[in-house]
Amino acid sequence: MSRLQTRSRHPGTDARAEKGWLIANKWLIARRFSQLSILSVFLLGPWFGIWLVTGNLNSSLILKTVPLTDPYVLLQSLFAGHSPETAAITGAVIVLLFYVLVGGRVYCSWVCPVNMITDTAQWLREHFKITGASSLSRKTRYWILAATLILPLVTGGISWELVNPVSMMHRGLIFGMGLAWFIIFAVFLLDLLVSRRAWCSHLCPVGAFYGLLGTHSLIRIRADAREQCDDCMDCFMVCPEQQVIRPALKGYIKKNSTEVIGPVITSSNCTNCGRCIDVCTKDVFHFGLRLNNNLNNNLDNNFKNLNNKQPNHSSGAEVL
Amino acid sequence: MSTQPTQAQRSAQLNSRRKFLLDSARAGGAATLIALGLGLYSKNSVSLPASAIRPPGALDEEDFLGACVRCGLCVRDCPFDTLKLASFGDRVTTGTPYFTARDIPCEMCDDIPCVKACPTGALDHSLENIDDARMGLAVLIDEENCLNFQGLRCDVCYRICPVIDKAITLEMEHNVRSGKHAFFIPTVHSDHCTGCGKCERACVLEDTAIRVMPFELAKGELGHHYRWGWKEKNKAGESLVAPDVEHQYNLPKGQSYDLQGEGLIIDDDSSDVSPFGNNPLDTLNKNSLNTRGAEK
DSSP states (O other), X not given: OHHHHHOOSOTTXXXXXHHOTTGGGHHXXXXXXXXXXXXXXXXXXXXXXXXXXXXXTTEEEETTTEEEEOHHHHHHHHHTTOOOOHHHHHHHHHHHHHHHHHOTTHIIIIIOTHHHHHHHHHHHHHHTTOOOOOOOOXXXXXXXXXXXXXXXXXXXXXXXXXXXXXXXXXXXXXXXOBTXXXXXXXXXXXXXXXXXXXXXXXXXXXXXXHHHHGGGOSEEEEOTTGGGOOOOOHHHHHOTTGGGHHHHHHOEEOTTOOOEEOSBOOOTTOOOOOHHHHHOTTOOOXXXXXXXXXOGGGOOHHHHHHHHHSOTTGGGOOOO | OOSSOOHHHHHHHHHHHHHHHHHHHHHHHHHHHHHHHHHHHHHHTTOOOTTXXXXXXXXXXXXXXXXXXXXXXXXXXXXXXXXXXXXXXXXXXXXXXXXXXXXXXXXXXXXXXXXXXXXXXXXXXXXXXXXXXXXXXXXXXXXXXXXXXXXXXXXXXXXXXXXXXXXXXXXXXXXXXXXXXXXXXXXXXXXXOOOOOHHHHHOOXXXXXXXXXXXXXXXXXXXXXXXXXXXXXXXXXXXXXXOOOOOOOOOOTTEEEETTTTEXXXXXXXXXXXXXXXXXXXXXXXXXXXXXXXXX
């Protein structure tokens, strides 16, 4: 903990020095590549007349055959009282299965174009040492998610789509922005000035929805080499959902149980962005599967005692 | 160690419970604020500007806004670039498809690709014949400027109409101004007009005299208790009120009057009996000549 208080360097500096720039950024580069590729494939049509994919993230058609539909927007449509055609349902099932498998919030870190905006805001926030500001509950997004599902019941329309920055940015880039930059800029300012990771990790109901999809996803980040952790806190500093790391890294105990769980990051809010892998100089983390998540066999008693002393509900540790 | 919680533990527990409640209340409050604002905005955004026309097969506006997922697939499959996707700040609900007839009208493709492209059915897939589409209704809204209303033979809206002679007909009327010409009045019939907007696009005026309007603006609605007497009479085969009494004209012998358009009928063989000539105009002209002669 003493290193956290005295540190002044940026997280990732050590990793860059030790592993080299490329290795220390490989997942970040991979994510940017993924985000930009997906956007480019959509833009190939309107810009160059190469129609590999038509539509946008809300619903699209790959090579004029495979439909993809955002299950969240379709759910809102169902709540508005509309029974959709089979194309939309098929598309939603495909998307649903994919994210249930790879982790719902993979959408946030590997697909969503707003992620590049909020990551930039966060980078600037760190660069200019903008700290503090208002504290938002990370649960706010679930309330907003609930609100976006209740509103269609009341209004009969898909109300969230009137302001949704995620679909607005993607659709805007492909079909024309209009004044949508206002909303994107508002999200940017929110993340830059109001609160750390305010949009993606506290408010966005799209992320909340996809997070819930990935509750039991197979692909997870694991801290298998956690014994090597030197508590440098770099992973914690870069993580957009800081609360998800500790239970995996330090283990946690289920309520009314003596089993110690780890080293898989099981929280559905982990976006599988892999930034923790990038910045860790000790190679504690890696992508893996959600299997063998029980530390009892290789855990020393010291650790068990340490974990017991801290109440589970403090500092954002997960209580399941 | 006893199993009873110590004072410190209990207060920590209370504090955390209080914190949890407070956090939940704040999150819930924030979400409620957003929901209220969004709900209000959502209610207001149901009204579509009259100049924006939805694609063929679009559900009623309120249902449409609950069914359309704003994907733009219909826009992509429109071969004439008619359809546009509304962007944020437009007066049309963000992300929904529409077209402006005066810019690019609907060309009424036989295979209706936009409807086929719609993954959700916001454009109703049961629409299979484009002639059944009802995107709106053309209304000849400016009789003061329409050239045909001035007695000119513009006829462009009539000629361009894909459902010519059904959706738009030319109705001949007497031109009272010249006294010897006809007006050919373009007349829209709602049972055939698809609202494609080709007439609006084609109108030669600086700004169009004929416009496609949403049905609720363009159409009135008859009181449901109304019955047209002549239709009921036809249906029943006789008058429902009281038996019609044949009208008796008090005409000179050998003359009769036909109400169905023939007008005054004069029997030839009785002409010599009448004090007037065969042609009633003879009598009129004779009188006016007499008057003029007297003046001289």
